[in-house]
Amino acid sequence: MNVAANVATDAAGNNNTAATQSTQAVDTAVPTVVITDDTTGTATGDVTYTLTFSESVTGFAADDITVSGGSKGSFTAVSGSVYTLVVTPDASSTSDITVNVAANVATDVAGNNNTAATQSTQAVDTAVPTVVITDDTTGTATGDVTYTFTFSESVTGFAADDITVSGGSKGSFTAVSGSVYTLVVTPDASS
Template identity: 35%
Template structure:
């Protein structure tokens, strides 16, 4: 009367094969127990309900009998990846933490995947001695502007203490990088200025900035003057000013430049170098003429050539 229907165990955690009799005396049977995948359980038993089992004298069993406790761990290694700063700017670094739910072996830098053109990760440092947590320092590259970035772990080569191999990958949350300094385009509305004319100079930044003022603008004040700046819109990207050339000026080579050193973007990146408008010419000098005569002492019968020479 002993069969698999008398055996009790948690079928969500494993399966038991059919019984195989050992010998012919009806005393010993075996079966193979196969744990389910993805299981982590410290307390498990296999029990026999003796109520339906009879001995040769017809005595029925009573109660149940249980195996000793056994544990199951068929769950592959899992890791959580966190980054200490989700918005990185120039000069900043972030700590990346790799936290496994159990002790593992085989985890190294070769298992970490990220875009190396946008930043670099230092060597791993173990936190404690239990083989669960590691950290590394992430340093963004310079001149980068990227809204979508992650650091991932390929778990295929990582093993837990039971020899379960990791599968798939785990990723950090998204983080942004902006180590690109402010940039500006300077344009002038008229590249040939004459007397009575003015030009609008437009300063267009690629992102919102602070710290931009007339003190950052460089030009030859002996040839013209620039009005106060006027913000265009409220996003801190565009300003205009009116350029008025000086009278009696003739100059073929002129630019208006911005010194970016004191200009900051929203991430605190400081500008570097300068940006210049295209060349423009100034001619507010009125016509001038030189009159010469070929003979300064004319007598009867003579003529003289009078020459009128303008400078332009």
């Protein structure tokens, strides 16, 4: 702030001298925070989240982060503006992990509180596929039996060699879809 010379006059007609400039630092910019993670696609294990503030803050802790679909693990202050949090997805889950940081949980050097972060959402699949085996024969088999293997979700890598047969021999193996397979078994002779 400035006051120039000769802009005011006293009763005797004397003009003022210029004032020494007055400076006041101003910081009204609130810290913002962006949440990112290290997993592309669907998470099947731990996910490391990075929480990056627009400037250094104090008072930020793991308790200021809200997580659903997983549990909080290691929390690290990398710097005054960068923090990491490891989240372990819920077991046997296909529910997304969501991570939130509310407003007013961290403060910059000027005392400005942060704004809320945009929610981070990460797809998860920790559900293990299950398989049910059925056959097409009621009662006692007198000939070939077709077994159907129905998985709870699409799978890859399933082959006839993954099936153990006792009391018969493997025949035709067919992938009906990614989750349904069939195998024809011929009973042993004279069984």
